[in-house]
Amino acid sequence: MDEYQEANRRKWNELAEVNYGSAASDYNVQSFIESPDGLDGLHRTEREELGSVDGLDVLHLQCHFGKDTIRLKRAGARSATGLDFSPVAIRLARELATATGTEVTFVEGNLYDAPDLIRSSFDLVYITWGTICWLPDIEGWARVVSRFLKPGGRLYFLDQHPVILSFDDLAPAPHAPVYDYFHKPEPISFDGTEAYADESAVLKTKRSYEWTHPVGEVVTALVDAGLAIEYLHEFDTIAWKALAFMEPCEGGLYRLPEGLPRLPLSYSISARKPL
Ligand SMILES: C[S@@+](CC[C@H](N)C(=O)[O-])C[C@H]1O[C@@H](n2cnc3c(N)ncnc32)[C@H](O)[C@@H]1O
Numbered sequence: 001m002d003e004y005q006e007a008n009r010r011k012w013n014e015l016a017e018v019n020y021g022s023a024a025s026d027y028n029v030q031s032f033i034e035s036p037d038g039l040d041g042l043h044r045t046e047r048e049e050l051g052s053v054d055g056l057d058v059l060h061l062q063c064h065f066g067k068d069t070i071r072l073k074r075a076g077a078r079s080a081t082g083l084d085f086s087p088v089a090i091r092l093a094r095e096l097a098t099a100t101g102t103e104v105t106f107v108e109g110n111l112y113d114a115p116d117l118i119r120s121s122f123d124l125v126y127i128t129w130g131t132i133c134w135l136p137d138i139e140g141w142a143r144v145v146s147r148f149l150k151p152g153g154r155l156y157f158l159d160q161h162p163v164i165l166s167f168d169d170l171a172p173a174p175h176a177p178v179y180d181y182f183h184k185p186e187p188i189s190f191d192g193t194e195a196y197a198d199e200s201a202v203l204k205t206k207r208s209y210e211w212t213h214p215v216g217e218v219v220t221a222l223v224d225a226g227l228a229i230e231y232l233h234e235f236d237t238i239a240w241k242a243l244a245f246m247e248p249c250e251g252g253l254y255r256l257p258e259g260l261p262r263l264p265l266s267y268s269i270s271a272r273k274p275l
Pocket of ligand 1 (some may be wrong): 004008009010012013064065066067068083084085086089109110111112128129130131134135137
């Protein structure tokens with residue numbers, strides 16, 4: 001793992017503790033433990049698009065502490081496996097599985113090492129919200145996804161639209177883009193102490209690194225890895241306050257304030273491995 005991903009892992013170890021433990025966190029772990037939900041607990045976008053997971057073997061990549069992995073299993077998946085490179089996130093994921101009485105498998109490891117760590121193949125690979133910006137190599141990512149799909153299996157991917165990565169996420173008011181839309185091998189470095197799911201939290205680990213992957217490169221990487229694209233949808237909503245001046249809206253989502261031009265804030269891809 002390179003120095004950038006090592007630094008990100010340190011940040012994610014701290015974020016996992018905050019997201020899991022803070023009473024103010026949007027993840028709301030305590031209420032999930034008291035009454036764990038299934039697909040109805042997802043944000044509106046994936047709730048409307050995902051469809052039934054009944055009887056499917058599901059792989060959740062970059063699963064964080066596994067709340068959605070557990071939801072997929074509770075919604076009827078035959079098996080659910082989550083992978084994340086943060087040892088803290090994986091420890092908490094196992095704790096959450098025990099607390100909710102859900103039988104799921106969690107694997108600690110870098111996404112690029114996943115084929116050496118998980119031998120099975122899956123009907124559904126599920127990847128959502130805040131994922132590929134942490135990955136340097138989008139072609140390698142697409143090959144990993146494809147490797148895990150059974151013939152006829154499906155990728156469901158939903159994440160922030162790279163257009164919003166062009167903006168300064170902490171600027172209090174609308175402004176011109178400050179970062180390139182297009183991918184560069186060198187990541188953009190950030191030194192924030194804020195936590196995306198808890199406005200009251202102050203992190204000790206400041207440094208993190210992100211890479212931009214234009215939509216065209218993501219789609220092309222999936223096609224080159226042998227998948228057939230079923231759809232690509234763009235949305236004017238996103239699951240967290242990605243820019244400081246965004247406003248909450250229905251479905252547990254955020255959007256730009258009324259009166260601003262509507263930009264794509266998130267997008268989804270459904271892609272299938274041919275039979
Ligand atoms: C924003 S979280 C994903 C959140 C998840 N969708 C959820 O709602 O809980 C991003 C996750 O990616 C993981 N991650 C980042 N880079 C990774 C890598 N190279 N390999 C595996 N996991 C990685 C982090 O540890 C973190 O848990």
